[in-house]
Amino acid sequence: MQFINEARSLVKENIRDYGMYIALFVIMLTFSIMTDGLFMSSRNISNLLDSTGYIAVLAVGMTLVIVIRHIDLSVGFAAGFLGAITAILLTKMGMPIYATIPIILVLGIVIGLFNGLLIARYAIPSFVATLAGMLIFRGALLQVTEQTGTIIIKDDAFNAIGNGFIPSLMVVNGLHLLSLILGLISILFYVYSEISTRRNKIKYQFDVVSKGIFSIKLVFVSAIIAYVTYILAGYNGFSWTVVIMLLVVIAYHFLTTKTVLGRHIYAVGSNPEAAHLSGINVNKITYIVFGSMGMLAALSGILFTSRLQSATTTAGTLFELDAIAAAYVGGVSSAGGVGKVTGAIIGAIVMASLSSGMNLLGVGVSTQYIIRGGVLVGAVLFDVMTRKKRG
Secondary structure (H helix, E strand, O other): HHHHHHHHHHHHOOOHHHHHHHHHHHHHHHHHHOOOOOOHHHHHHHHHHHHHHHHHHHHHHHHHHHHHOOOOOOHHHHHHHHHHHHHHHHHHHOOOHHHHHHHHHHHHHHHHHHHHHHOOOOOOEEEEEEEHHHHHHHHHHHHHHOOEEEEOOOHHHHHHHHHEEEEOOEEEOEEEEEHHHHHHHHHHHHHHHHHHHHHHHHHOOOOOOOOHHHHHHHHHHHHHHHHHHHHHOOOOOHHHHHHHHHHHHHHHHHHHHHHHHHHHHHHHHHHHHHHHOOOOOHHHHHHHHHHHHHHHHHHHHHHHHHHHHHHOOOHHHHHHHHHHHHHHHOOOOOOOOOOOOHHHHHHHHHHHHHHHHHHHOOOOHHHHHHHHHHHHHHHHHHHHHHHHHHH
């Protein structure tokens, strides 16, 4: 009985963190039942994750932007424009992929830093500065693609980023061995990270959950990772898109939870004035976050262009809104200072799962937009209500 009460209390106190996982589980279970298991098939889950990649990458950067109480509306068409520049460098200028990708990522950082300059130094509201950027990059995208309309990319190595899968090494009972190994490494990394965090909390006398609850959490999350790995290994294994997405999450999770820079980002988001008085350079943090957002926009553009194997005049349309929606569904607070990059990925998968499930059920596009809008409103309302209860 004490164990059940502790579990119930844990969920209530951490509902912001656990709510999105519960929602994702319910959505997947519901669609799996309604589609007679088709939703959870290897092919559908693989396609779902691949189609989520370019939005999930944007959502990670957008989470940090919202954490410091700003917004970036330019990332969608910035991604589309940088994707078109990638196509031009590869096709018309004949540049190799290993030179093209670093150039595009650096160009993305420059774009992000320019947004940061307008916001931090000249105090232009981020909504206005990035709205201007959105219009500029929309026009720039049309400029660079207006002659052909669509730029076809025939570079197999580049196209593999959005459509290829990691080598299987060998197939064991229909399962790709390397994908199984990566899944096992992911589980070990997760368990080690959680145990290390728990030890540090105990060392500095922070409150921690009981060993029983902690063990259940480890087993539950590890089982989910193992199941998803099993599903993907039974199809074509992990795609390069999923690998890139995981690397971005790991890098940004480490940055935000284990570094001084990460603590400064959340301090600025919680109270910019107090952060400034405590010696944190608020403008520098703004530059870094927007520079990071620009780089991830470039990566998103690369992933999307590679997936389509071409650059189009409409690339990037509504990407910024999908990223913002994923960030909010993933638990970022509109008040700033709260939000996790892991939550952003879950938020992106939640939104993609809704679209995928409704497509399988034959739900009309108009109804899909209404339902996705309702989910976004619900997520923000949930954030407001939980903050009121804590306040």
